[in-house]
Amino acid sequence: MKQRLEFSQKLLHWYRLNKRDLPWRGSKDPYRIWVAEIIFQQTRIDQGLGYYTRFMSRFPDLESLAAADEEEVLKIWQGLGYYSRARNMLRAARQLVEDFAGRFPETEGDLRKLRGVGEYTAACLASVCFGVPAPAVDGNVTRVISRLFTIGEAPESQTGKRLVREYLRNLIDHQDPGDFNEAMMELGALICKPASPLCGVCPLSDKCKAYASNQTGSYPVRRRSALRRERWFHYLVVCEGDSVLIRKRTGSDVWQGLYDLPLIESEGPDPFPGRFIQANETLVHHLTHQVIRISFYDLNPGQFRDYAGGDEIAVRQDQLDAYPFPKPVGDYLNRRFGRSGH
Numbered sequence: 001m002k003q004r005l006e007f008s009q010k011l012l013h014w015y016r017l018n019k020r021d022l023p024w025r026g027s028k029d030p031y032r033i034w035v036a037e038i039i040f041q042q043t044r045i046d047q048g049l050g051y052y053t054r055f056m057s058r059f060p061d062l063e064s065l066a067a068a069d070e071e072e073v074l075k076i077w078q079g080l081g082y083y084s085r086a087r088n089m090l091r092a093a094r095q096l097v098e099d100f101a102g103r104f105p106e107t108e109g110d111l112r113k114l115r116g117v118g119e120y121t122a123a124c125l126a127s128v129c130f131g132v133p134a135p136a137v138d139g140n141v142t143r144v145i146s147r148l149f150t151i152g153e154a155p156e157s158q159t160g161k162r163l164v165r166e167y168l169r170n171l172i173d174h175q176d177p178g179d180f181n182e183a184m185m186e187l188g189a190l191i192c193k194p195a196s197p198l199c200g201v202c203p204l205s206d207k208c209k210a211y212a213s214n215q216t217g218s219y220p221v222r223r224r225s226a227l228r229r230e231r232w233f234h235y236l237v238v239c240e241g242d243s244v245l246i247r248k249r250t251g252s253d254v255w256q257g258l259y260d261l262p263l264i265e266s267e268g269p270d271p272f273p274g275r276f277i278q279a280n281e282t283l284v285h286h287l288t289h290q291v292i293r294i295s296f297y298d299l300n301p302g303q304f305r306d307y308a309g310g311d312e313i314a315v316r317q318d319q320l321d322a323y324p325f326p327k328p329v330g331d332y333l334n335r336r337f338g339r340s341g342h
Contacts, residue, residue, distance in 0.1 A: 007207065008173035008180055014203035015183035018190065020045070023052065025182075030104035030129040031062050037124050038089055038116065041138075042082045045189070051080055062102055066093040074257055074324035081287075081327065083255060088116025106130040128178035135168035136181040137161075140188025146220035147192060147210035154223035229290045234271040235261040235329065237280075237296055237336070238304045243314040244337070245304070246323065254287065255326040261296075262304065262312055269293065277303075285328045294328055296336075 019025065022045070024036040035055060039048050055076055059065040065073070070090055077086040092114040096102060104125065105111055111122035119137070126132035135141075142155045145164045153160035173180040191198045199211045210216045238245040238261075246259050264271040279295035286292075299307075315323065317337045325333065 004171055004173070007171050007204070008176075010203045011183045011187065012173065012176065012179055015179060015186055019182070019186055020190075023049075023056075028129050030125050032056070033125055033128050034104070034117075034121070035059075035089070037121050038085050039080065041085065041120070043080055048080065051077070062093055062096055065090065066097040070257060071324060075322070078258075078324045078330060079327050083258060085116060087257060091115040092117065104129070106132070108132065108134050124181060127181050131177060133172050133174045133177040134181075135165060135172050136185070137164055137168065138185060138188075140186075140192070141168070141181075141184045143194065143220055144184055144188045144192045144204075147197075147216055148204065148208050150209040150213070150215070150219060152221060155220045156223055160221070228287075231290060231292050232266045232269055232271070233292050233294045234264040234266060234279075235294065235296045235332075236264065236299050236304060236307060237261060238299050238301060238312075239317075240301055240314055242318075243316050244320070244333075245312040246315055246320075247309065247312045254290065254292075257324075258326050259323040260326060260329045262307065262309060264307060269295075281332065283328060292328075296332055 022036075024032045027033065036052060039052050039055070043051070058076055059068060059073075068090060070087065073086050073090050074083060077083060080086075095114055096104065100110075105113075106126070106129075108119075108122045108126045111117055111125055112119070117125075123132075123134035123136035126134045127136060142164050145151065145167050146155060146160075149163075149167055151160060151163050151167075153163060155161065155164060168184075171180075187202070187204070191202045195217075197216050199205050199208070199216065202208070202211070205211050208216075210219045236245075245262055247262060248259050249255050249257065277297055277299070279297050282293070282295045284291060284293055320333055320337065
């Protein structure tokens with residue numbers, strides 16, 4: 001108890017003096033917190049603030065999101081990546097309206113029944129909005145705990161996850177668990193950084209075993225990363241007058257529900273064996289478990305008939321902004337047709 005009190009006092013004092021002024025901070029509204037947590041799970045704060053503002057402006061409450069069309073939600077989300085987050089938010093909003101009378105449940109167990117809400121998000125909502133002493137464990141928090149206690153297991157392993165949670169359960173402030181969780185995340189983001197942590201100004205440096213042994217660079221323990229799958233996407237740019245052919249992505253592959261251009265996927269860089277068709281632009285797009293090598297080719301309608309898939313639609317170039325595209329395709333169309341991007 002004494003260790004918990006001393007730890008949380010130091011941490012919360014630092015947090016209240018140094019926390020960033022973020023639009024959802026200080027709010028107990030679970031909708032605002034939920035939107036923020038989902039957006040920033042895979043997105044840095046500086047990159048995502050504009051998206052958060054636009055999302056909240058368009059969908060200011062649970063009811064407006066639940067009533068939205070999926071394509072509109074994906075369009076607002078365009079550029080953030082991990083589009084399953086947006087689809088799951090829409091489904092969870094409808095779930096809350098239909099099954100929970102439009103109110104967020106107050107327990108971790110019930111919160112985890114919502115589509116796309118895992119341990120971390122449930123703990124954030126339960127602690128910040130409802131005062132439940134539930135540790136919220138993200139990458140920042142894992143890094144802080146791994147260094148404080150020199151945990152010798154990779155954080156992705158079952159043992160590593162269990163140890164981090166055990167330490168946090170023993171440390172979390174039961175009077176203000178929400179601020180405790182936010183403080184741990186903030187400490188990891190601002191002070192206990194992956195590289196070159198600012199140990200000299202850390203409020204917990206006197207308790208940090210990694211700092212005491214000059215081994216902060218060794219924690220968290222790294223597990224050998226899995227090889228990423230390499231894919232070749234060849235996009236066919238087919239214009240008919242002032243229109244361009246696009247198609248909607250279906251199935252369970254990457255960018256599900258978004259629009260892109262007619263596509264040939266091949267096992268290598270040449271999708272046109274024996275035919276001289278030159279790419280007008282190439283790029284590499286990195287996803288968590290995939291590397292996608294993308295090329296764009298200009299084809300006239302006659303050439304395209306050899307590759308037609310039959311599910312394309314013709315859209316005027318000045319109407320492309322109405323459709324949600326994966327970031328590399330949307331950026332290409334911006335450059336090619338002078339679109340605004342929003």
